[in-house]
Amino acid sequence: MLFDLRSRGRRRTVQAVYLGLALVLGGGLVLFGVGTGSGGTGVLSALSQNGTGSASGLKIDQTALKKAELAAKAAPNNAAAWDAYATAAYNLARAGNNYVTGTTTATSGFTSSGAKELAVVEAAWKHYLSLAPAKLDAGLAADIADAFGGSPGIEDFAVAETGQEILAEASPKSWSAYAYLAYDAYYAHEVDRAEIAEKKALALAPKSQRAGLAVDFTEVAEQALGATGTTGTTGTTGTTASTASTGSTGATH
DSSP states (O other), rough: OSTTSSSOOOOOOOOOOEEEEEOSSSOEOOOTTTTTOOTTTSSSOHHHHHHHTSHHHHHHHHHHHHHHHHHHHTTTOHHHHHHHHHHHHHHHHHGGGGOOOSSSSGEEEEHHHHHHHHHHHHHHHHHHHHOOOOOOHHHHHHHHOOOOOOOSSSOHHHHHHHHHHHHHHHHHHHHHHHHHHHHHHHHOOHHHHHHHHHHHHHHHHHHHHHHHHHHHHHHHHHTTOOOOOOOOEEEETTOOOEOOOOOOOOOOO
């Protein structure tokens, strides 16, 4: 792997920071602050999507999480079981009042209750990575990058970086995937890793975009290294609130 997924902890506080990677329609494609969300087995299931926002849907997700938790804890060395556990926890974090959907990323995001559920996601995800499965779940990695990344994520970039790294390695010719990785790594204060990903992104980017992209990286690095390290969640009305990190690794239901 480009980076060691099982080393230390990391992350930051920033409002929605957007890098202008002007590539699409001449108006610039806003890449940063929303992760990549490429979809896959970890993406919110159709059942959960149908139930999101309803009491019955929330109950379904709670029941699914409980079953997945029991299965994972009964098989601590089974990567598939921990993958399913992390996915079920993510589904619950996106259900009911745990997540607000607004008209913009600034008015969308996890509420304080959703952030608590993400502590379970983080614990299951880290255990899943520690088992070093032969094939990592890119869909779940995309969910991790989105949920823990910038707006509408909770801005815990150390965790988002572990998901984005998998996405970058799954798309080795994607300059934008490495640009996202550099962004997450800078805000996680993993400067060496950020610089490696930045160089990769610049090498892969279209020549016409490289100068502007280099400027963007410089600005992100300056902003990130001045960040305070708290995490952000969205309140029940869709407004941004600052909370303590939800990085507990022992949360259970």
